[in-house]
Amino acid sequence: MKGKLIFITGATSGIGEGCARKFAAMGSNLILNGRNTEKLEALKEELTAQGVEVLTLPFDVRDRETMRQAVDSLEGKWRNIDVLINNAGLVIGMDKEYEGSLNEWDIVIDTNIKALLAMTRMIVPGMVERGSGHIINIGSIAGDAAYAGGSVYCATKAAVKALSDGLRIDLVDTPLRVTNIKPGMVETNFSVVRFRGDKNKADAVYEGLKPLTGDDIADVVYYAASAPAHIQIAEVLVMPTNQATGTVCHRQKNI
Numbered sequence: 637m638k639g640k641l642i643f644i645t646g647a648t649s650g651i652g653e654g655c656a657r658k659f660a661a662m663g664s665n666l667i668l669n670g671r672n673t674e675k676l677e678a679l680k681e682e683l684t685a686q687g688v689e690v691l692t693l694p695f696d697v698r699d700r701e702t703m704r705q706a707v708d709s710l711e712g713k714w715r716n717i718d719v720l721i722n723n724a725g726l727v728i729g730m731d732k733e734y735e736g737s738l739n740e741w742d743i744v745i746d747t748n749i750k751a752l753l754a755m756t757r758m759i760v761p762g763m764v765e766r767g768s769g770h771i772i773n774i775g776s777i778a779g780d781a782a783y784a785g786g787s788v789y790c791a792t793k794a795a796v797k798a799l800s801d802g803l804r805i806d807l808v809d810t811p812l813r814v815t816n817i818k819p820g821m822v823e824t825n826f827s828v829v830r831f832r833g834d835k836n837k838a839d840a841v842y843e844g845l846k847p848l849t850g851d852d853i854a855d856v857v858y859y860a861a862s863a864p865a866h867i868q869i870a871e872v873l874v875m876p877t878n879q880a881t882g883t884v885c886h887r888q889k890n891i
């Protein structure tokens with residue numbers, strides 16, 4: 637992966653940040669997206685000090701026009717993206733489908749589905765033209781089955797599965813690869829965002845078990861990206877040892 641160019645959406649935290657560090661450690665160059673410009677610049681400084689090239693591309697992935705301008709602004713070698721990691725995503729709340737806020741769900745749907753699709757639509761044609769590329773979507777175990785209070789989020793991650801599978805079909809006559817990584821519980825800022833900043837509620841999600849970290853998922857993403865060209869890791873479901881499904885896990889008192 638040395639010298640390859642990796643474009644990561646949502647690189648300012650959690651899984652995306654873990655991926656940035658992992659690929660940089662392996663000598664890849666990076667285009668890093670997120671809305672928090674301060675965090676993006678700090679990460680750029682840290683990773684360029686390790687000898688890789690980093691371009692920050694701050695934009696809100698829900699804003700298609702800004703996304704278009706950002707992608708169009710890429711020049712020369714920065715256009716030759718080898719791996720697109722569609723990672724930016726979130727959930728807000730744990731509301732019932734007949735009670736929650738349509739406005740909040742718009743944010744979730746626009747980020748998790750429409751932005752992922754728009755990034756794919758903008759970046760993949762160049763990959764097809766160059767005859768190489770890998771699209772890695774961060775789906776979720778939540779896309780496998782709905783759980784209480786997860787209706788809309790689960791639907792968005794089911795959509796990520798369908799979009800990944802559909803893209804794989806559309807690219808079957810090319811050397812391009814498509815991977816859907818489906819994590820279970822990963823302790824990041826995800827639950828803090830879900831519970832609208834309530835850290836206690838967020839911490840309770842991981843109580844009594846050892847959750848995965850963003851770095852754990854980055855290792856899986858890297859494994860898929862660095863597999864030999866004839867191997868397409870289509871899908872990976874990865875969860876903590878004490879998690880069995882989206883809703884079944886074992887918690888102990890002293891962890």
Ligand code: NDP
Binds near residue numbers: 723850
């Ligand atoms: P974090 O909250 O730690 O990170 C989310 C990242 O997405 C941040 O970098 C954030 O950056 C970015 N982001 C959110 N909205 C936007 C936006 N509109 N435009 C640009 N960037 C955006 O959560 P995770 O790292 O856990 O989440 C990453 C992905 O992993 C998500 O798709 C999530 O659904 C998925 N996932 C997470 C699991 C978990 O248990 N944590 C399990 C399964 C899947 P910024 O705020 O700077 O814009």
Ligand code: 8X3
Binds near residue numbers: 776778819822882
């Ligand atoms: C995040 C994992 O179980 O909170 O995608 O939905 S879960």
